[in-house]
Amino acid sequence: MLSQSLPLLALAATALGFPDLPFKTSGSEILTSKDTPIKVAGTNWPGHNDVMVPEGLQYRSIKDIVSDLKSTGMNVVRLTYAIEMIDQLLDEDKSDLQSAFVDALGETEGMAVLRQLLANNPEFSATSSRLDVFDAIVEELNVQEIYVNLDNHISSGEWCCGANDGNTWWGDEHFDADKWVRGLAYMAEHGSSHPLRIPPQPTNTHQGKAWPNLMSMSLRNELREPSNNATLLETYNWQTWYKYMREGAQAVSDANPDPLIILSGLNYDTTLQPVVRGQPLTPGDEVFSFDDFSADKIVFELHNYDTRATNCADITGALYNGGAQAMVPDDETTVNAAPVLITEFGFAQTEYQGVYATCLADWMPDNTAGWMQWVVAGSYYLRSGTPDYDETWALYDHEWQSWRVPEYVEGIFSDSIAATLADNA
Incomplete structure (x- = not known):
C-alpha cells in the first residue's frame, strides 16, 4: 500500500506557489487562487481501457514517464478513467491489479504483463488497487508541478468511442445514469482534501488521499448518437x-467544491453552439445559464480530428462555430463566455508537418484556455481485443x-506548449 503522506518535494512545490488551486473562471479566463490568469497545455494519459489501469507501466516507471512529460514544458495531463472501475470497487469489492490484468488479458498474458509492471514500479504489488496506481501518478505529477484534468472517458472499460459501443448516451446499454453520477461523486471525493461530503461508502472502499493538483474534472467524453437504439435516439x-x-456537475461540486467542471458537447464533442449562443436547448425552450452550476467553475471542452483538412481556416472555423467563440466575449452572438479547452486533437505522428498539425499548433495558444493532445500512450495493454497494441498517434x-x-x-x-503558457505568471 502506498504511503498516505505527500513527498517533501510536493510539499515544497506547494509552498512555493504551485498549484495555486482551486482555480475559478472569469469570463473566458481561468484564474488561479491568486486571481492571476493561467493557461494549460499537455497530453492525454489513458486509464480507461479494458484493464482500467493507466497505460505504459509495463515499460517504464511512473517517475520516468512524468519526467519525460515535464521535459516538454507541459503543465497538465488529462487522465482518463472508466465508471466500471468504481462499479467493480463498490459493487464487487474487486480492484486489485492481479484481477485487473488477468480479467482483461487472461491468466498467462495478464500475469506476464503484471510482472513487468511491478518490476518497473516496485511500490505496487499484485494486491495493490487500480486507484493506488492513479494516486501514485497524480502524486508524481504533483511533485513535477503538472496539473490533472480527470476525465470520465467511458462507462465500461474499453476503447472509446463508437456509435454502437453501448456507451454513447445516458440510458445506453453500459451507460447507467445513476452509476455515472455515483462514479463522478466518488472520484471527486477521492481526490478531495475536504471532509466527506457524499454518503459514506462501504467499508471495503479504497481509502485514497487528497490530489493537491486536481485542477478539473471532465464530466463525460464524446457524447454521441446511439445509432443502434431507435428508442434511445429520441432522447439524444x-x-x-x-x-x-446539471446532475453530474452537482454531484462533483457536492463531493468536492474545488475542481473546475468541464462540460463536453454533442457529436463526439465537436459542438456546443447553442450553449455558447444562448439558444433554446431543444426540444425544450430552456437556455443554458451559469446560475444552474457552481459559481465560477464551468469550462467548455471541444475535440477536433479533422486530420484530412487542407485549409487551416476550415479547421479553426469549425472549432469557432462549434463553441470556441466562448473565448470571444465581444462576438455579438456570444451569450455565454467561458474558457474553452481543446481536450483532444491528434494525428499519426508521421504527419506532424501537415496542415492539420501545424494549424492547430499555431492557433491554439492564442484562441483557447489550453489544450491536451491525444495521446502519450505508445502502446496499450489491450485495445479492441489486441494485446500490446501499437499506437501510431502517440508521443x-x-x-x-x-x-x-x-x-x-x-x-x-x-513550441506550442511554450507559446500557450508564455503569459502564465
Whole structure:
C-alpha cells in the first residue's frame, strides 16, 4: 500500500506557489487562487481501457514517464478513467491489479504483463488497487508541478468511442445514469482534501488521499448518437444533455467544491453552439445559464480530428462555430463566455508537418484556455481485443522509451506548449 503522506518535494512545490488551486473562471479566463490568469497545455494519459489501469507501466516507471512529460514544458495531463472501475470497487469489492490484468488479458498474458509492471514500479504489488496506481501518478505529477484534468472517458472499460459501443448516451446499454453520477461523486471525493461530503461508502472502499493538483474534472467524453437504439435516439438532444450535465456537475461540486467542471458537447464533442449562443436547448425552450452550476467553475471542452483538412481556416472555423467563440466575449452572438479547452486533437505522428498539425499548433495558444493532445500512450495493454497494441498517434514509441517522432515533440509540440503558457505568471 502506498504511503498516505505527500513527498517533501510536493510539499515544497506547494509552498512555493504551485498549484495555486482551486482555480475559478472569469469570463473566458481561468484564474488561479491568486486571481492571476493561467493557461494549460499537455497530453492525454489513458486509464480507461479494458484493464482500467493507466497505460505504459509495463515499460517504464511512473517517475520516468512524468519526467519525460515535464521535459516538454507541459503543465497538465488529462487522465482518463472508466465508471466500471468504481462499479467493480463498490459493487464487487474487486480492484486489485492481479484481477485487473488477468480479467482483461487472461491468466498467462495478464500475469506476464503484471510482472513487468511491478518490476518497473516496485511500490505496487499484485494486491495493490487500480486507484493506488492513479494516486501514485497524480502524486508524481504533483511533485513535477503538472496539473490533472480527470476525465470520465467511458462507462465500461474499453476503447472509446463508437456509435454502437453501448456507451454513447445516458440510458445506453453500459451507460447507467445513476452509476455515472455515483462514479463522478466518488472520484471527486477521492481526490478531495475536504471532509466527506457524499454518503459514506462501504467499508471495503479504497481509502485514497487528497490530489493537491486536481485542477478539473471532465464530466463525460464524446457524447454521441446511439445509432443502434431507435428508442434511445429520441432522447439524444440538448434538453436531455442539460438535465444530466446539471446532475453530474452537482454531484462533483457536492463531493468536492474545488475542481473546475468541464462540460463536453454533442457529436463526439465537436459542438456546443447553442450553449455558447444562448439558444433554446431543444426540444425544450430552456437556455443554458451559469446560475444552474457552481459559481465560477464551468469550462467548455471541444475535440477536433479533422486530420484530412487542407485549409487551416476550415479547421479553426469549425472549432469557432462549434463553441470556441466562448473565448470571444465581444462576438455579438456570444451569450455565454467561458474558457474553452481543446481536450483532444491528434494525428499519426508521421504527419506532424501537415496542415492539420501545424494549424492547430499555431492557433491554439492564442484562441483557447489550453489544450491536451491525444495521446502519450505508445502502446496499450489491450485495445479492441489486441494485446500490446501499437499506437501510431502517440508521443511515445511502442516501448515508451523515446519519442516516436522527436522532431515533432521537441519542435512543434514543445513550441506550442511554450507559446500557450508564455503569459502564465
